[in-house]
Amino acid sequence: MRVTFWGVRGSYPVPGTATVRYGGHTSCVQIDIPGKAPFVLDAGTGMRDLGRALRTTALGHGEGHVNLFLTHLHWDHIQGLPFFEPVFSRGNRLNVWARSGRGTKINEAVSGVAGDAVFPIRFQELPANFRFASVRPGEDFDVDGVRVRPFALNHPGTATGYRLDFGGASVAYITDTSPFDRIRYKKHFSKGPPKVLPAGDRKILNRMRRDLVEAVRGVDVAIYDTSFTDAEYEKLPHWGHSTPAHALEIVKEAEARSLVLFHHAPNRSDDEMDQILAQTREAAAGSGIPVEAARQGLTLEAR
Numbered sequence: 001m002r003v004t005f006w007g008v009r010g011s012y013p014v015p016g017t018a019t020v021r022y023g024g025h026t027s028c029v030q031i032d033i034p035g036k037a038p039f040v041l042d043a044g045t046g047m048r049d050l051g052r053a054l055r056t057t058a059l060g061h062g063e064g065h066v067n068l069f070l071t072h073l074h075w076d077h078i079q080g081l082p083f084f085e086p087v088f089s090r091g092n093r094l095n096v097w098a099r100s101g102r103g104t105k106i107n108e109a110v111s112g113v114a115g116d117a118v119f120p121i122r123f124q125e126l127p128a129n130f131r132f133a134s135v136r137p138g139e140d141f142d143v144d145g146v147r148v149r150p151f152a153l154n155h156p157g158t159a160t161g162y163r164l165d166f167g168g169a170s171v172a173y174i175t176d177t178s179p180f181d182r183i184r185y186k187k188h189f190s191k192g193p194p195k196v197l198p199a200g201d202r203k204i205l206n207r208m209r210r211d212l213v214e215a216v217r218g219v220d221v222a223i224y225d226t227s228f229t230d231a232e233y234e235k236l237p238h239w240g241h242s243t244p245a246h247a248l249e250i251v252k253e254a255e256a257r258s259l260v261l262f263h264h265a266p267n268r269s270d271d272e273m274d275q276i277l278a279q280t281r282e283a284a285a286g287s288g289i290p291v292e293a294a295r296q297g298l299t300l301e302a303r
């Protein structure tokens with residue numbers, strides 16, 4: 001399984017001189033398995049470059065398909081979709097998986113990314129064929145012979161992580177999520193964290209954390225939301241993002257084989273990212289877990 005990062009930022013794209021090395025595009029990760037159609041995790045603005053890179057495949061002449069897994073529908077995870085070249089070729093097919101929430105159908109929610117007020121053509125007029133399917137945390141399924149496990153994350157409006165397993169190799173994609181100690185998704189995000197977390201919420205968070213550790217268990221590559229520094233998390237625990245320390249805690253407990261820092265804060269410069277990576281490597285040294293920071297164009301082998 002080859003992992004390629006096309007977009008690594010959270011929130012909004014940040015082109016400019018401070019982000020040249022790590023890149024400014026929002027979340028989009030490709031998982032390539034020889035002989036199979038591309039697996040894609042999230043459709044942030046990085047998806048535009050992915051579409052161009054796929055010109056030489058069957059998708060370039062309207063005979064391919066893509067398996068796209070969306071963690072959730074915040075802009076930084078879907079905005080690249082109408083700029084993804086393969087959607088403009090009739091004959092291509094996009095299979096899209098996401099978790100439906102608040103009574104919304106996946107196709108209706110995703111189609112909001114292109115339409116009257118926000119894009120020159122309506123989503124329904126995009127030439128490619130779309131198929132939508134809903135996922136449920138903990139309910140595994142197979143796609144083109146790849147085992148997919150969705151799991152719940154702690155994020156406003158909920159987000160879903162995915163683990164992909166094929167031929168003894170595995171990748172887990174864990175974004176966007178708050179740690180599981182201070183606040184519970186859905187319930188406290190708008191008001192901020194409660195002074196004392198009610199016992200019922202603590203129980204639910206403990207269960208989510210346990211399920212997450214199980215989903216990440218022994219994975220070759222764990223890609224983790226590390227938007228915040230410890231100090232930022234203290235200030236904004238209800239924004240739904242994690243820190244390198246929490247990521248490390250989860251991957252250690254799950255005995256994952258490597259950690260990739262991901263969903264970098266938009267205001268983080270290349271130099272600051274270097275620093276965060278160096279600090280996290282130092283913190284991970286005793287565990288023997290290799291740490292990398294995602295950057296646009298980075299390719300890793302999961303095996």
Ligand SMILES: [Zn+2]
Pocket residue numbers: 010011074076077176263
């Ligand atoms: Zn995000």
Ligand SMILES: [Zn+2]
Pocket residue numbers: 072074155176
């Ligand atoms: Zn989000």
